[in-house]
Amino acid sequence: MTADGRPRRGFSARLRILAWLLVVMAVALGSVAFAVRAILIAEVEGDGIQLLEQEAREFEQFAREGLDPDTGRRFEDPGRLLFTHLRRQHADDDELLLGVEPGGRIIRQDREGPYNLPDDTAVLRRILNAPGPSGRTASPAGEIRWAKVDTAGQRPATFVIAYFIERDYAEIDRMMRVMGAVSALALLGGAGIGWIVSGRILAPVRLVRRTAAEITEQDLARRIPVHRRDDVGELAATFNAMLDRLDHAFATQRRFVDDAGHELRTPITIVRGHLELMGDDPGEREETMRLVSDELDRMSRIVEDLLLLAKAERPDFVQPQWTPVTELTSDIYAKVRALGDRDWVLDGIGEGDARVDPQRVTQAVVQLAQNAVQHTGPGDAVRVGSALDDERVRFWVADSGPGVRPEDAERIFDRFAHGSGGGRRPRTGAGLGLAIVTAIAAGHDGTVRLGGAPGKGATFELDLPRAGRGKGQAS
Structure with missing residues (x-):
């Protein structure tokens, strides 16, 4: 926290997005590199085993079925068998083929292999003395994968296949270095692209922040343009x-x-x-x-x-509920009769239920009746009634006063407005009554209408949706 109590500014959202993007890319590229290396090593291992097995099978088949080209008969001399077979074979660059006669003499191909194994007696002895037909051993040239096949007969000889796998491993390492360099370039490119894309994505957020910082109580007119649907x-x-x-x-x-x-x-x-x-x-x-x-x-x-x-600006200003209109109208009529010595007439009464706020409707109709009392004298008729159909419910108050002049018809619903036509009593209100009635009607998604004519009285009608909803209420 800073000295003024605000949280310290950390890394921006743009940097955090970029950091997470790089972490994800690095993990993904690292996983790919690890998987590729494992696959390549497995392929090299498999190829080495397959090569050893193939060479061993070829020698075993030649030893069983091959004929001496000089005599045209089966080989009797193991040395002659090894020499003939080796002369016909073409070893790979990483492969070495040789034979060992019963007396220990080594028969080799007329080519230079990857390593002079025949002269390394220690390594060759480990291969010849190994109990199994195949295995691996270390040498100055790296690890050797080997297989051997012994000939049959009283004087057995040994055919040796040696495969130097280190060069394949070195090739894999070179490929991984190249992949690492490419991955580093991909990370740099991804960082640049991520910086640009995150900037474009967060541009509206920065605009929101700047707008919020610039808005004051005296300047709330600014808005953020919305061009995206995300x-x-x-x-x-x-x-x-x-x-x-x-x-x-x-x-x-x-x-x-x-x-x-x-x-x-x-x-x-x-x-x-x-x-x-x-x-x-x-x-x-x-x-x-x-x-x-x-x-x-x-x-x-x-x-x-x-x-x-x-x-009235609050969502809970009206709280509609299903209300019997007949009972509500009767209650309102009973209350307005106490407002003054007038000829109160129940002009009509609706039968059925409507979804309204009974307290607010009562408040609005009583206010209209109070206005009628102010513009009439003792004994004058004031009619109160209600009606409803499938869609609307209406409450009205009609008086026999001087009515409302056309030039005042719209203005009287404003705050602190008074009609220019004089009532029977001096004006004592603040001119807020009809504004309150209008607010109650609007809270029900309804309207207030003015009827009548100058000199023939005025009729104010509260017109509301029968099954409508008020502000903030669920439909």
Whole structure:
């Protein structure tokens, strides 16, 4: 950890990817080289054994079936047999053929072998005295693989085949050195290619890091271009989605602060002004306290409404559940009748169930009924009802007030907006009621519609999907 508590910067992801790539390549190339060497050694060993066995079989067959070219009969002299056979054989470069007569005289081919074995009596004696027909022994020229065949008769002779395998081993070692050099070049080439490819793969990641470092609360508009449909592209898309959520959250926060500052400034000014001018007269003090209490109540309602609108941005703002519309409508009608002395009419009632949040729907319809009370007088008719079909469920409140002017039809759903048409009572709200109703409708994936005409009352209708879902709810 650094002095400021941040983790120390280690190797970059690009270097780690390159290191792992080189390790994997080195292990793979090393495994291939090990396997190739083992295969080549096995082939050399097999070829040596096959050569010894073949030479031994050829001599045994010649000893059984061969005829002396001078007499035309079977060989009686072992020395003559060995001499004739050796004269007909063509040994390989790493092979030496010789014969040993009963008296110890050595018969050799007229060629120089890889090693002058006949003159090395110690090595030759080890071969002749060995109990088995084949084996291996050391010599100044390296390891020798040998086989021997004894002739039949009273005076047996020995045919010796010697194979010098060291030259094959030396050739394998040379091939492995060449393979090692090629592997080293492959590693260098792989390192270069890996550096370029890892750089291209990690380019969007570096862009994400730089963008994250440059983003501040005041600048959340930057986004990462997504041109790929792979894990890195999904990372960039996820980061952009996170920025969208942050931007929305900060916008909601700023709007809440702005709205609160805008609406609370006036009541705070009124409270301060009355408190500063309050005198000692008891009647004046009582009137001042009444005004202050009213303004504090209004401030409390504004804060509660603003908090509700801020909560409307959350996924759990509405929690839909299957609700009997008949029972919900009856409960709402019973509650709104206490809002004022009006001619309350149950205009209709839907029969069936709808997937809605009953508390939020009640809150929205009660708010619409409260607006109707503010724009009507005692005894005026206010109709409340509901209806539903296979797709939609609707709740409405219709009043007989002055209605809404066309120029106010869209604006009244905004925050802190008031219609220009006067109601029967002075406006006491902050203009957040219809904004709250709109937020509840949006939480259900529904809408709020305005009907009626100026001078003929207003009808507000909450139109929601019957089996719809709210924000953040699983379908």
